[in-house]
Amino acid sequence: MQSITNVQFPTLSLGSKGEYVKFLQEIFHNRDYDSSARIDGIFGPRTEATVKEFQRNRYLKVDGIVGPATWNALLSEYSTSFPTLRRGSTDSNTGGYVTVLQERLNLLSYPVAIDGIFGPKTENAVKKFQKDRGFPVDGIVGPRTWNGLYPLEFK
Structure with missing residues (x-):
């Protein structure tokens, strides 16, 4: 692996x-x-x-x-193609990226329901992820958080 x-x-x-x-x-x-x-x-x-x-x-x-x-x-x-997501984002207004986020959070052991709706539980999981990674904790998934979710270099 x-x-x-x-x-x-x-x-x-x-x-x-x-x-x-x-x-x-x-x-x-x-x-x-x-x-x-x-x-x-x-x-x-x-x-x-x-x-x-x-x-x-x-x-x-x-x-x-x-x-x-x-x-x-x-x-x-x-x-590089991910949109900024925040509470209230849904699959219907983001092209399915809320589900992508939720699936990724689950893979990284931040369990949330995979329902395509960026609600309070998804926001809390994002905040926990941000805190654990030392990122600003705002619950918004922008470029920095996406890059933390999908690091680009193998070590």
Whole structure:
């Protein structure tokens, strides 16, 4: 497994299953690399083909395996596109990013319901995350908090 700060990102390939595959598929879906694919957490031939296309377009080694270089490319591109979220934001007015935030908070052990609504519980989880990372605690998810949620460099 590769480590990004204190988050573990496993190497993914054909046959992999689970939350990280689902997260990978969400990145592809939200960035329109494969917006019609199912987000099912199963790294099948379609996910592999999308990974290879992504790698080819970014001049990475085209092997269909999501290792450190591919994670870095995905996360650096993905995190720069996040909108600012705050209490009252919803999936319908952010293009699904509240769910992305809630899923990420859960992966990082800040449990919240994944309902696409940035309510008081999501705000409290964001504030706890910000406090734990030494960020200004305002409950608003802007560029600094997004970059904390999705650090860009493997260590």
